[in-house]
Amino acid sequence: MTRPNCLPFFVGLLEVFMTLSTTRRASAETAPLAPGVYILGAGPGDPDLITVRGQRLLEQADVVVYANSLVPQQVLDWTRPDAEKVGTANLTLETILPLMIDRVTAGKSVVRLHSGDPSLYSAIHEQMQALTSAAIPFEVIPGISAFQAAAAKLNAELTIPGLVQSIILTRISGRTQVPDTEELSSLAAHKTSLCLYLSARHVAESQTQLLQHYAPETPVAICFRVGWPDEQIWVAPLTEMTAITQRENLIRTTLYIVSPALQGAAVRSRLYNPDHTHLFRPQNT
Numbered sequence: 001m002t003r004p005n006c007l008p009f010f011v012g013l014l015e016v017f018m019t020l021s022t023t024r025r026a027s028a029e030t031a032p033l034a035p036g037v038y039i040l041g042a043g044p045g046d047p048d049l050i051t052v053r054g055q056r057l058l059e060q061a062d063v064v065v066y067a068n069s070l071v072p073q074q075v076l077d078w079t080r081p082d083a084e085k086v087g088t089a090n091l092t093l094e095t096i097l098p099l100m101i102d103r104v105t106a107g108k109s110v111v112r113l114h115s116g117d118p119s120l121y122s123a124i125h126e127q128m129q130a131l132t133s134a135a136i137p138f139e140v141i142p143g144i145s146a147f148q149a150a151a152a153k154l155n156a157e158l159t160i161p162g163l164v165q166s167i168i169l170t171r172i173s174g175r176t177q178v179p180d181t182e183e184l185s186s187l188a189a190h191k192t193s194l195c196l197y198l199s200a201r202h203v204a205e206s207q208t209q210l211l212q213h214y215a216p217e218t219p220v221a222i223c224f225r226v227g228w229p230d231e232q233i234w235v236a237p238l239t240e241m242t243a244i245t246q247r248e249n250l251i252r253t254t255l256y257i258v259s260p261a262l263q264g265a266a267v268r269s270r271l272y273n274p275d276h277t278h279l280f281r282p283q284n285t
Contacts, residue, residue: 033060033109037100037131039124041117041143042066045227047074049144057111057141063103065096066113070253072228075113097130104136117145120169121197145169146255147195150223153233158193160261166192172199172206185209193259200254203245207238210258214238219262223255224248235262 038057043049050058058064058078066076068087076085084103088096100110114122118140131138147169151158159165172184176198188194188210199206220241222234234244238258245254277283 033057033062034137035104035107035109036137036139037104037110037112038139038141039112039114039118039127040141041122041145042071042075042113042115043144043227044116044146044149045072045225045231046149047072047077049149049227050075050078051141051143053141054143058113060109061111062108063100063110064113065100065110067115070115071113093126093130097127097134101131101134101136114143117143120145121171146197146223146226147257149226150221150233150255150257153223153226153231154221154235154257154262156221156259156262158257158259158261160265160267162267163265164191164193164260166190168192168194169197170194171197172202172209174198174202183209185212188213188258191260193257193261196256196258199256200245200250200252203250203256204242206256207241210238210241214258218258218260221257221259221262222250223257224250225253226255228253 038061040054040057041051042054043051055078058075059080061079061083063084063086064076064079065086065088067089069089079085086099100112103110112124112127114124116122118124119142124140128138128140147158147167158167168187168190170182170184170187171178178184184196184206189212191213194210196206216237216239218238219235220238222236222241222244224230224232226233232248234248236244241256244250
């Protein structure tokens with residue numbers, strides 16, 4: 001008995017599936033955005049690092065309200081020529097919120113564009129509370145944070161087995177106070193990969209507190225305007241953190257990464273070790 005050739009059937013089925021998938025994606029990309037506020041993380045600076053979802057939202061939005069002191073102008077190249085664009089560097093929440101609420105009430109889609117990832121030091125909490133109170137729908141779309149972009153530029157993994165397995169994202173007290181339980185000196189006691197934001201103006205005090213627990217030779221990456229054309233990164237012992245910051249006159253958009261992981265130790269994880277078995281690589285019998 002001759003077996004039927006099923007290959008043409010499956011090829012045809014695959015073609016139908018691919019056509020439906022392409023049609024659905026095209027439909028999703030061209031459909032107008034529903035009225036609401038889309039709180040979008042633009043990433044650290046490089047327009048190429050914005051997410052695909054973020055790019056599509058910018059291409060479709062009626063209004064873009066953006067932090068123009070922190071988001072590069074090139075990111076706006078994705079927007080429609082007729083989109084309304086509002087920079088917020090010199091505005092307060094009392095101006096920004098009524099503007100967004102007014103546009104959404106008029107049936108428009110608003111992208112609220114923040115730098116980095118909205119979950120970190122973006123001041124979106126009070127915006128979301130106000131939008132909720134005003135019954136304005138909103139959605140948060142993540143972005144790449146500076147610590148992730150900096151680690152990539154450093155060719156570094158910040159969680160190396162046997163050396164360091166935790167990452168702390170924090171800042172030192174300044175105009176914005178941190179809780180007593182989160183003082184930098186107490187967090188430094190864990191000797192993790194510590195990413196220090198918004199602290200360049202207090203670098204001397206930061207270094208003093210960090211040296212209470214980290215060894216003086218612990219590497220620190222001093223990362224200035226990560227992802228921007230004028231990006232600079234210095235890697236030095238922790239004892240030189242203040243001197244480099246002051247020498248280069250770094251007072252803002254500076255991130256510090258203090259980590260044993262930056263020492264370049266020759267360490268191998270268990271994940272791809274032939275002696276390590278797991279669900280997808282069971283032990284040979």
